[in-house]
Amino acid sequence: MPYVCELGRGQRVYLDHQGTQTIVTTASSSPGQQQQSSSSFNTGSWTAPPEIFQIANGVTVKITTEAGSRFIQIQGNSISTTAVAPAQISSQQLQIQQVDSIPASSMPPMQPMQPMKPMEPMKPMEPMNMGNMQMSTNPMEMRMGSPISVSESTPLVRRFCPQCGSNVELSDRFCWSCGHRLI
Numbered sequence: 001m002p003y004v005c006e007l008g009r010g011q012r013v014y015l016d017h018q019g020t021q022t023i024v025t026t027a028s029s030s031p032g033q034q035q036q037s038s039s040s041f042n043t044g045s046w047t048a049p050p051e052i053f054q055i056a057n058g059v060t061v062k063i064t065t066e067a068g069s070r071f072i073q074i075q076g077n078s079i080s081t082t083a084v085a086p087a088q089i090s091s092q093q094l095q096i097q098q099v100d101s102i103p104a105s106s107m108p109p110m111q112p113m114q115p116m117k118p119m120e121p122m123k124p125m126e127p128m129n130m131g132n133m134q135m136s137t138n139p140m141e142m143r144m145g146s147p148i149s150v151s152e153s154t155p156l157v158r159r160f161c162p163q164c165g166s167n168v169e170l171s172d173r174f175c176w177s178c179g180h181r182l183i
Helices: none
Strands: 003-008 011-018 021-030 033-042 051-055 058-065 068-075 078-082 092-094 128-130 133-137 140-144
Touching: 003 092, 011 058, 021 068, 033 078
Parallel strands: none
Antiparallel strands: 003 011, 011 021, 021 033, 051 058, 051 092, 058 068, 068 078, 128 133, 133 140
C-alpha cells in the first residue's frame, strides 16, 4: 500500500513500491492550480515502512531494503537519489501514513485533436520592384536598370559598399574596407 506525507502549504509526497521500484510522487495544490510529478527509482524491496525527514532545503526519504538504506532527496520539483543520510541534529522526522491509493491527477483528460484542414496552395509571387531593379521568381530572373553615368554637371554622388557600407569611389572595383567586389 502507498504512503503519504503532508509537507504543508498544500504539498504532499506519496511513496509506493512495485517489486524493486520505489515510486515517488509529489503533489501540490493552491487555489486554481495543481501540479503532480512522479519519479521511479530501483531501490530493491522494502523491508520496513519508509521514513521522511524535513531538512533545511526540502525532505529526504529513507527506504530500508534488504541491501541497506537508500535515500531519496526532494527539493521543490526536483527528485533524486542521494548517498547521504539526513543529519540527526538538523533534521526532523515527519509523520507518514498509509493510504489506499495515490490520487490520479485531477486534470481533465485530453480531448483528441481534430485533424488540420488542408491549406490552400500558395499564389505565385508577384514581381518585386526596388528602385530601378526588378526581380521575379518564375522563371528566376533579376533585371537592373541602366547604369548611372556621372558627368561633370551632375552633383557629387556618394557610393557605398553593399557588403559593409563603407564609402567607395565610382571607379573602385573592390571595397577598400572589406574587399567585396563592386562591379
